[in-house]
Amino acid sequence: MPGTPHIEVCNLTMAYGDFIVQHDLNFVVQKGDIFIIMGGNGCGKTTLMRALVGLQKPAAGTVSYEGEDFWNVSANDQERLKRRFGVMFQGGALWSSLTLAENVALPLHEYTSLPQELVDEIVSFKLALVGLAGFEDFYPAELSGGMRKRAGLARAMALDPDILVVDEPSSGLDPLNARHLDDLILELRDGLGTTIVVVTHELASILSIGSNSIYLDAETHTMIATGNPQQAAQTGDAKVRHFLSRGEL
Amino acid sequence: MIGKQTSDVYESDLQGWQLEKQLRGDQGLEIILAGRWCLDQALPSWEVLKTELGKNDLRRLFFRADQLVAWDTGLLAFLSGVLKFSARHDIEVDCSGLPAGVQHLLNMASVGPEQNIGAGRQSKAGMFSRVGVATIDFCRGFPEMLHFLGEVTLSMGRLLTGRAQFRRSDFWLEVEEVGPRALVIVTVISFLVGLILAYLGADQLRLVGAQIFIADLVAIGMVREVGALMTGIIIAGRTGAAFAAQLGTMQVNEEIDAFRTLGISAIDFLVLPRILALMLMVPLLTLYASFVGMTAGLLVSYFIFDIGFFEYYTETLRALEIKHFMVGLAKGGVYGAMVAYAGCLRGMHCGRSAEAVGEAATSAVVTGILLITIMASLMTIIFYRLGI
Numbered sequence: 001m002p003g004t005p006h007i008e009v010c011n012l013t014m015a016y017g018d019f020i021v022q023h024d025l026n027f028v029v030q031k032g033d034i035f036i037i038m039g040g041n042g043c044g045k046t047t048l049m050r051a052l053v054g055l056q057k058p059a060a061g062t063v064s065y066e067g068e069d070f071w072n073v074s075a076n077d078q079e080r081l082k083r084r085f086g087v088m089f090q091g092g093a094l095w096s097s098l099t100l101a102e103n104v105a106l107p108l109h110e111y112t113s114l115p116q117e118l119v120d121e122i123v124s125f126k127l128a129l130v131g132l133a134g135f136e137d138f139y140p141a142e143l144s145g146g147m148r149k150r151a152g153l154a155r156a157m158a159l160d161p162d163i164l165v166v167d168e169p170s171s172g173l174d175p176l177n178a179r180h181l182d183d184l185i186l187e188l189r190d191g192l193g194t195t196i197v198v199v200t201h202e203l204a205s206i207l208s209i210g211s212n213s214i215y216l217d218a219e220t221h222t223m224i225a226t227g228n229p230q231q232a233a234q235t236g237d238a239k240v241r242h243f244l245s246r247g248e249l
Numbered sequence: 250m251i252g253k254q255t256s257d258v259y260e261s262d263l264q265g266w267q268l269e270k271q272l273r274g275d276q277g278l279e280i281i282l283a284g285r286w287c288l289d290q291a292l293p294s295w296e297v298l299k300t301e302l303g304k305n306d307l308r309r310l311f312f313r314a315d316q317l318v319a320w321d322t323g324l325l326a327f328l329s330g331v332l333k334f335s336a337r338h339d340i341e342v343d344c345s346g347l348p349a350g351v352q353h354l355l356n357m358a359s360v361g362p363e364q365n366i367g368a369g370r371q372s373k374a375g376m377f378s379r380v381g382v383a384t385i386d387f388c389r390g391f392p393e394m395l396h397f398l399g400e401v402t403l404s405m406g407r408l409l410t411g412r413a414q415f416r417r418s419d420f421w422l423e424v425e426e427v428g429p430r431a432l433v434i435v436t437v438i439s440f441l442v443g444l445i446l447a448y449l450g451a452d453q454l455r456l457v458g459a460q461i462f463i464a465d466l467v468a469i470g471m472v473r474e475v476g477a478l479m480t481g482i483i484i485a486g487r488t489g490a491a492f493a494a495q496l497g498t499m500q501v502n503e504e505i506d507a508f509r510t511l512g513i514s515a516i517d518f519l520v521l522p523r524i525l526a527l528m529l530m531v532p533l534l535t536l537y538a539s540f541v542g543m544t545a546g547l548l549v550s551y552f553i554f555d556i557g558f559f560e561y562y563t564e565t566l567r568a569l570e571i572k573h574f575m576v577g578l579a580k581g582g583v584y585g586a587m588v589a590y591a592g593c594l595r596g597m598h599c600g601r602s603a604e605a606v607g608e609a610a611t612s613a614v615v616t617g618i619l620l621i622t623i624m625a626s627l628m629t630i631i632f633y634r635l636g637i
Binding site for chain 1 (some may be wrong): 287288291292294295296321322323325326327329330348349350351353354358368458600601602603605
């Protein structure tokens with residue numbers, strides 16, 4: 001599976017009004033990659049993520065999924081493409097009027113016609129995967145921030161998406177939970193062949209799970225490096241090495 | 250394989266899933282999975298194996314998956330059901346026959362860092378206990394309201410002694426929001442209410458040939474009661490709900506906690522400017538509403554009931570006394586305070602979810618209108634006793 005382009009980004013420019021957040025981004029995410037979008041605070045990581053998952057139209061450039069240009073296909077095709085990715089938002093973005101089980105089950109009810117028992121089984125399995133077995137009937141307001149985040153991941157995985165986009169997965173989690181989440185991301189890639197895009201600035205995650213990456217620079221407003229993060233830490237651009245060594249290099 | 254004794258085959262179509270069972274040894278069972286186990290088709294529930302798994306002498310479970318073509322969560326959910334059942338019935342499970350990815354994911358699901366600490370939630374209570382709980386909650390609301398009233402009073406005291414800290418700009422922002430921005434809706438509603446009053450009065454007064462008294466009815470009605478009441482209700486729906494939603498969202502974002510930790514009184518900073526703004530603006534709006542209502546009465550009398558323009562005007566002047574204006578202004582001020590109090594109370598006591606913000610806004614409007622009505626009755630009685 002690795003070696004086939006899954007997401008291709010061409011000359012992408014994102015802006016808020018006249019303010020250009022990032023310009024001329026070019027990169028390819030291969031099938032089965034764990035692709036890290038990294039960069040300092042305020043460099044536009046989350047904005048790029050929003051352009052990738054169809055939440056914010058870029059000012060210029062294209063985002064293609066297996067050759068289909070997301071921003072230039074019909075609304076119906078966009079909906080079809082959207083169904084192929086799961087998104088985990090920074091704060092979990094759980095629907096507060098639904099229990100965890102209902103949160104995870106909603107996409108399954110909307111897009112599949114599986115029997116209720118199977119949906120229940122899938123829901124409790126997904127919650128168990130993120131370490132939340134037994135929390136099916138809790139409302140998001142009753143959980144800690146880290147638990148909400150993990151439940152958000154369970155919901156993003158509900159439909160077994162081809163592409164899983166996760167925004168800051170480990171921020172706000174304790175080291176053990178962060179590690180568990182990293183392991184889970186690796187297992188999802190290995191087991192289900194999911195392509196995973198991770199927006200993060202957690203060094204431990206970047207170096208341990210990333211197979212490819214881009215570094216967005218907040219000063220020049222464009223990407224200044226791409227490639228395997230471990231190699232980038234050794235031999236990459238000076239700015240990237242500085243970032244990946246917490247300012248020591 | 251030791252001693253193949255029986256074999257059952259479940260099978261869907263050619264592209265679909267296949268499930269076979271084979272006894273293995275005396276106490277073992279082998280489950281053979283083949284074909285596609287993906288969610289895009291109807292997959293079986295693990296319960297199809299319940300009878301086999303439930304047999305008393307079953308001690309070990311094996312899997313074989315060499316004919317498995319594709320799998321996703323569908324297979325994982327099926328297997329996790331089987332594993333849970335086996336764990337409950339002391340059946341030893343050997344997963345080595347499953348694909349490595351499946352084994353890893355099943356393993357992750359069973360060794361998560363926080364398994365089952367949620368000891369289940371209490372089951373749905375019966376109708377009577379729910380009614381009871383709701384009643385107790387409702388009664389608990391009263392001390393909460395009094396407590397908040399006390400806090401607001403203390404805050405007012407700090408304001409009078411010059412020790413309350415809030416930003417003047419916040420106060421003026423609220424004044425603009427409550428006053429000028431509410432003018433259009435107040436104009437429309439008080440015009441229509443004035444019109445209704447004039448028609449209602451004309452209909453009755455015509456019977457005794459005293460149509461000229463429409464002017465008295467509209468003038469005293471609007472200035473003393475209806476102007477303040479309508480303005481109060483408009484502001485309750487418009488601004489009371491907005492206060493509750495603003496403060497409720499601040500509560501959700503822990504902004505109010507941030508004030509507390511800094512030792513800044515959230516009541517001084519957030520509630521006081523809102524209450525003051527409403528106490529200032531609602532009387533002014535009441536006055537305005539009364540004039541709009543009287544204008545509507547004048548137009549109705551002149552065009553529909555043939556009462557002369559100046560006739561109506563002098564009759565209005567004759568009917569109105571300064572005390573009527575005072576009563577109207579006092580009511581406006583009290584209603585404004587009630588609406589602000591209800592909105593801020595519900596906002597400050599809001600829960601920490603989107604749903605709670607909605608509840609707070611609804612409850613602010615209901616409480617606001619309820620308080621307005623109670624105060625209206627009280628004040629009418631008091632003013633009657635005092636002969637004002």
